[in-house]
Amino acid sequence: MRSKVIPAMVLALGMVNFSGALFAHHGTAAFDTDKKVTLKGTVTEWFWSNPHCLLQFDVKGEDGKVVHWIGETQNPVTMTDGGWSKSSFKVGDEVTVALFPVKNGLPLGRIITVLLPNGKTLDAMGGTRTYK
Amino acid sequence: MLHRFTILIIVLVAAPVFSSLAFAQNERPRQPAAAQGQKAAAPKEQKSVAAPRHDISGTWAPANGPSDGIQANGVKAMPNDGKPEHQLPYTPYGQQVYKSHHALEGADAVLPGFFNDPRDKCEPLGFPRMNFYNLRETQILQNEYKIVMLYEYATTWRVIWTDGRPLPKFVDGGVQIGSEVKEPRYYGYSVGTWVDDTTLVVQTTGMMGEERVWLDTAGRAISDQLRVEERFHRVDHDRLEWTVTIDDPKIYTKPWVAMNKFPFQLEDPHRDVMEQYCSPSEMERYNKLFGNPSSEEGHGPQR
Numbered sequence: 001m002r003s004k005v006i007p008a009m010v011l012a013l014g015m016v017n018f019s020g021a022l023f024a025h026h027g028t029a030a031f032d033t034d035k036k037v038t039l040k041g042t043v044t045e046w047f048w049s050n051p052h053c054l055l056q057f058d059v060k061g062e063d064g065k066v067v068h069w070i071g072e073t074q075n076p077v078t079m080t081d082g083g084w085s086k087s088s089f090k091v092g093d094e095v096t097v098a099l100f101p102v103k104n105g106l107p108l109g110r111i112i113t114v115l116l117p118n119g120k121t122l123d124a125m126g127g128t129r130t131y132k
Numbered sequence: 133m134l135h136r137f138t139i140l141i142i143v144l145v146a147a148p149v150f151s152s153l154a155f156a157q158n159e160r161p162r163q164p165a166a167a168q169g170q171k172a173a174a175p176k177e178q179k180s181v182a183a184p185r186h187d188i189s190g191t192w193a194p195a196n197g198p199s200d201g202i203q204a205n206g207v208k209a210m211p212n213d214g215k216p217e218h219q220l221p222y223t224p225y226g227q228q229v230y231k232s233h234h235a236l237e238g239a240d241a242v243l244p245g246f247f248n249d250p251r252d253k254c255e256p257l258g259f260p261r262m263n264f265y266n267l268r269e270t271q272i273l274q275n276e277y278k279i280v281m282l283y284e285y286a287t288t289w290r291v292i293w294t295d296g297r298p299l300p301k302f303v304d305g306g307v308q309i310g311s312e313v314k315e316p317r318y319y320g321y322s323v324g325t326w327v328d329d330t331t332l333v334v335q336t337t338g339m340m341g342e343e344r345v346w347l348d349t350a351g352r353a354i355s356d357q358l359r360v361e362e363r364f365h366r367v368d369h370d371r372l373e374w375t376v377t378i379d380d381p382k383i384y385t386k387p388w389v390a391m392n393k394f395p396f397q398l399e400d401p402h403r404d405v406m407e408q409y410c411s412p413s414e415m416e417r418y419n420k421l422f423g424n425p426s427s428e429e430g431h432g433p434q435r
Contacts, residue, residue: 027204027236029243030426049414051252054421072422077268077284077408081198102426128199 031100031110038098039069046089050075053084055111057095071099071111073124082126093117180368183330188279188364191403192372192396193269200394201267204237206350207376207390208264212238220352226383229342229353238350244419245427249346254410258318258345259336260360262288263376263391265349269405270396279324279332285408292322292334299323299335302357307338316340316356334362347378347390355382365393372396 041057052072059067073079076086089095094117099109111124194200206212210220212235222230234242235249251257257265262283271282279292300307300321306314307321314321320339324332339345341356358380365373374394379387 027241027244029236029241047417049418050409050411051415052418052422054418070422072418075408077266077406078199078202080406104426104428106425106428108422108426128202 028110030102030104032103033100035101036098036112037101037109038096040094040096041069043089043091043093043095044068045091046086048076048086053079055089055095055097055114057097059107067107069097069107069109071097071109073111074127078127079124080127082123082128084122084124084127088116088122089114180370183366183368185329186326186332187274188332188366188372189272189274190372191269191271191399191401191405193399194267195371195395195397198268203264203267204349206238206264206348206352208394209389209392212240212348212350212352214239221385221388222353223381223383223385226353226355226380229355229383230351233346233351233353235346235349235351240351243427244423249349249351250344251346251349251410252415254412254415255344256318257286257288258340259290259320259322260339260354260358260362260376260378260390261345261347262290262319263362263374264347266408267394268408269399269403271405282405284405286410287407288319290319290322292324292332294324294326294332297323300338302337314338318345320360330366332364334360334364336360336362342383353383354378354380357382370398372398 039057039059041059043055043057045054045056047054047056052074053076055071055073057069057071059069061067073084079085096115098112098114100112101107101109113124114122116122201208203211210218212218220226233249234247236242236244236247236252251265262285266285268284270284273280273282274294277293277295279294280289281292282289297309300309300314302308303313306316308314309321316338318340320336322334322336324334327333337359339354339356339358339360342353345354346352347354358378361377361379363373363375365375367373372395374391374396375389376391377387378384378390
């Protein structure tokens, strides 16, 4: 069981508009979509896979303790529509991840955006929008 | 002399006309050629070109954007969002089957650790769920005998026969075709008829029963008594509308429309469609790392 350390990791909290209806696979029931958590961390793996891609990264708290986080995105096709790719991250990248955490307190969440080392921001919702 | 001149004029006029007809299925005259690997751009206001006769071939993408066909909350025209106008006309048995489905989406969604959607074991989605789950870029090929649809998700295909054969009849154990009884199939048996120059009506029967397949991602049910009608209407050269009606007397008290004039935009014929697959090993890893832990600590089904 992972430790419940979300409060220590939270750098910013905010209410955001979020529509879960566009997610195609595992739904939104597990997430606290009223809470946005922003974390600075180091990428340990970017797993480009179905049904969801997984970004694994380590976050060092103010006490020096490292917590391993996993953020999910949508599937590779949807992420490609939003400008992501299999090579979006490499191990060791310093990133800032905004996500909706799971409700049960584990260091897991659904990614909203990722700020890359080059200053570019990847939008995880970019591939879920329609033209309407 | 006059006769030769007349023939020459006829040839000069006819040549480009026949040339354009011969290549009608491969040309996309009003769309800028998309670069390989790029998605179709948002539709722009432009003068339409008439639809070709009896032809829905091409590579088609959702006209309102690549996500318009995901249908995460259930079928497009009747999402499972709890609104009274979207309640389906279940029979008592149909309601019972629906209640046995623990879906990850919709009004009765459960947490990721408690689903029983056959999709999540990478079972075949079957028809018509293919139309209601990640309906993305769809390639349609046709000749004088049949139309073949290549779906992006799970690299799945189906055949619609247009050679005049009748729709199979329901019998015990499957469907009857001529003197033969054939087994139910995930993608059923489809026959299509052109009802006018630009509208194809497709009837499908003989699908798997409720023990094997769901209708949509929100847990709606179908049975082996399902009959599906699809209408493909090519509005103009670059636009196709797709309507799907569900008729299943075992599950529903009356037919209802699940997808209503879903718009597709014709893509560049050179476009190379991505693959979207279901991999049991990737699914297992996802559930181990994320899906199951996210449902821990006493959370249970939401109903």
